[in-house]
Amino acid sequence: xxxxxxxxEAFNLRQPDSIPTLELEFQLEEEMFGPVPYNxxxxxxxxxxxxxxxxxEKKLRLICDYKAHVFKSLEYASWPMFWLPDMHTDxxxxxxxxxxxxxxxxxxxxxxxxxxxxxxxxxxxxxNHMYDFAYRLADDMDGVLxxxxxxxxxxxxxxxxxxxxxxxxxxxxxxxxxxxxPFVSPKTFSQIVTPYLFQIVEKSKAMGAYVIxxxxxxxxxxMDDMVSCRPHAIHSLDPMANVDIRTVKEKYGSKxxxxxxxxxxxxxxxxxxxxxxxAEYCLKYGRTNGGYIxxxxxxxxxxxxxxxxxxxxxxxxxxxxx
Numbered sequence: 001x002x003x004x005x006x007x008x009e010a011f012n013l014r015q016p017d018s019i020p021t022l023e024l025e026f027q028l029e030e031e032m033f034g035p036v037p038y039n040x041x042x043x044x045x046x047x048x049x050x051x052x053x054x055x056x057e058k059k060l061r062l063i064c065d066y067k068a069h070v071f072k073s074l075e076y077a078s079w080p081m082f083w084l085p086d087m088h089t090d091x092x093x094x095x096x097x098x099x100x101x102x103x104x105x106x107x108x109x110x111x112x113x114x115x116x117x118x119x120x121x122x123x124x125x126x127x128n129h130m131y132d133f134a135y136r137l138a139d140d141m142d143g144v145l146x147x148x149x150x151x152x153x154x155x156x157x158x159x160x161x162x163x164x165x166x167x168x169x170x171x172x173x174x175x176x177x178x179x180x181x182p183f184v185s186p187k188t189f190s191q192i193v194t195p196y197l198f199q200i201v202e203k204s205k206a207m208g209a210y211v212i213x214x215x216x217x218x219x220x221x222x223m224d225d226m227v228s229c230r231p232h233a234i235h236s237l238d239p240m241a242n243v244d245i246r247t248v249k250e251k252y253g254s255k256x257x258x259x260x261x262x263x264x265x266x267x268x269x270x271x272x273x274x275x276x277x278x279a280e281y282c283l284k285y286g287r288t289n290g291g292y293i294x295x296x297x298x299x300x301x302x303x304x305x306x307x308x309x310x311x312x313x314x315x316x317x318x319x320x321x322x
Contacts (some may be wrong), residue, residue: 002111003077011232015290018320019150020077025299031306045086068107078113078169080268090109098102118170121156156203163207170209177217179241186221198229217241233257236297257295267308279315
């Protein structure tokens, strides 16, 4: 099977020949593959737009060739498309982004997929807006719900643009939870998030996309709501918030695919033995009856020791076959 075929089997809660892997993003390029042959500033729309068509083509091929080499080497079944800054202009996809997707699809050759952000639901407000949001919940629920619908409509329109240019996997990346639970009560969550998450998921699936719902933190108080929205998979199953893949698999494994749970905190500060134990635990309990995609509990972030990420990849390769 190809990596794409394995991923589709997992999304559909079936058992492929081996467990696929992906990451929302990958930030260890230089640490694992050496100096990058490009400067991200060249790909800002203001700078890119000044280039001739030949120069634009050359620069896009340079970054796409490199990214494809990295993702193929890592054996990711789906490749992130978050690395071009300023991908949108006036609510539309930039020509640069559209051309980059086309080039990456050529590299995929039908064996891999591409993924992009696709959320439009409320997430944890930043510190500057936390009190304002709390006041609105108390004083202007009608306005909160009207905005929720507006944001969902925008996400659905944008997801259509992404799918039309070749994105096959949409990751809904609004974060809902702290380590001690969701940012609002489960009852409020069911009012201000669940109906709109359901709309985004259902309409994105109707476009032909596979949909992953991502959130860090303790998701268990709102897990029923998220699963009821019927995404293909849920990421990241955060062990730092005491989310246990064995428990989640037993309760929800027949309804939704699971991604992640390899402990990023241990990968940064734990021992090799603890990292190996975390990866093997996820593979042991995630793999049952299929429907599992191996990944970290966040992303391979800048500052994470590259040898630790390579270590969990080695464990995955050792145990991935069914």
